[in-house]
Amino acid sequence: MEMIAWWRNIECLVAKREFEQFYEEIEKFEAEIDLDDRVNWQAVMRIRAVADFYENKISAADKRQRMEEALRCTVPGYKDGLVPKGVFSRTEIRIFCNIAVSYAEEGKYEIALSMMEQIQQYYVDTAIDGLERAKGEVLALSNYAQCLGRYGDSKKAIQIGEKAMKLCLKEKKADVLANILYNIAFEKELLGYDEKECKELLLQAYYVAELNGNYQKMQHIKNHMSKN
DSSP states (O other), rough: HHHHOOOOOOOHHTTTHHHHHHHHHHHHHHHSSSSHHHHHHHHHHHHHHHHHHHHTSSSSHHHHHHHHHHHHHOOOOTTTOOOSOOOOEEEEEHHHHHHHHHHHHHHHHHHHHHHHHHHHHHHHHHHOOHHHHHHHHHHHHHHHHHHHHHHHHHHHHHHHHHHHHHHHHTOOTTHHHHHHHHHOOOOHHTTTTTTTHHHHHHHHHHHHHHTTTOHHHHHHHHHHHHHO
């Protein structure tokens, strides 16, 4: 349980963009776990690739290559852009999302959206424990909305974002809710929604970020509101 709590803290450091402390903690963590275990190695590869990308140490293409290598630790049958049949762990779902977003970051929206739609269909077709399903599906919906926003389909991005928000509230899951609220507000601004409605969503996002201790997100929202 101590190791799980430690790992969750490491994930939070990346979410909060506290990279100096992240690199210190991940080095210590790796020294304490069995990296010959493919599940452990997969999780470490994924989190390092995410951090390195945010720190501009690697490109979107490099991130995708490392994500695909990590995914094949446990899903050896993965082929470019295709989600195979099976039941996947939360880490594997995160990697699928990371790969899809990396395609969007390169402007390859057709592949990115196809992958996200495959993941959505996975949750339609697969029977999974309710709480585990909620955690994975919220993450997938949030990433899907982000890809749609990058593609320029603001209406569908809002629709998918609101679906993710409802699932967060139903399952009492707040860790990605600030991002979801912010993205909905951003897309509504682009479509010319009422200023008061957009501001309310941004304030909600700000206070959820504060609740989670995500000070980087809080500052980002402050800057956005000040600019606009």
